[in-house]
């Protein structure tokens with residue numbers, strides 16, 4: 001078994017619904033079990049030419065899962081979920097309905113798993129410089145460490161957090177605020193505070 005950190009991103013379509021559906025789809029893959037999840041964050045699109053305020057803004061989030069799948073099997077499952085959400089691949093770093101990246105992997109004894117094949121590089125080579133990965137990862141797991149780079153909290157402080165927290169529940173919490181009846185808020189807020197939170201994590 002291994003523990004996987006997966007980054008989710010979208011800048012086309014109903015981004016929040018897509019991220020929530022994608023997180024549920026990841027958790028529903030046979031051999032995958034949800035562990036923790038972040039809130040969504042929003043930030044400016046980054047293209048190969050740099051930040052582009054003319055492009056639709058991104059929503060990003062991070063989920064942590066345990067899995068019996070091997071690294072490539074996990075990536076294949078993530079690609080199937082991207083495809084199910086209408087992902088096309090024309091331009092590298094181009095606009096997309098859904099992007100699912102494997103950020104980091106650990107064995108069940110806590111050893112970092114390093115992968116470098118033609119199709120998969122783990123840890124993700126750009127995770128350390130991306131606030132839209134580091135901020136939600138830190139939110140999902142405040143004690144997270146990026147192998148070879150250091151504590152996620154320190155990396156985030158170094159790059160500067162330019163993301164904005166979206167006022168919705170964590171991805172592995174069930175209802176969205178928009179879909180919740182007003183009189184159910186108190187009950188579901190209790191669920192928010194307890195669901196899918198790693199040991200020691202702030203809710």
Ligand code: ADP
Pocket residue numbers: 075089092093094099100101102103118119120121122123124125
């Ligand atoms: P990007 O996420 O860089 O914008 P894509 O999502 O289109 O681009 O991914 C391009 C390729 O990157 C994938 O087909 C996959 O094989 C490869 N790849 C390498 N390492 C990873 C990783 N850690 N997570 C996801 N994809 C990866």
Ligand code: MG
Pocket residue numbers: 099100101
């Ligand atoms: Mg990708």
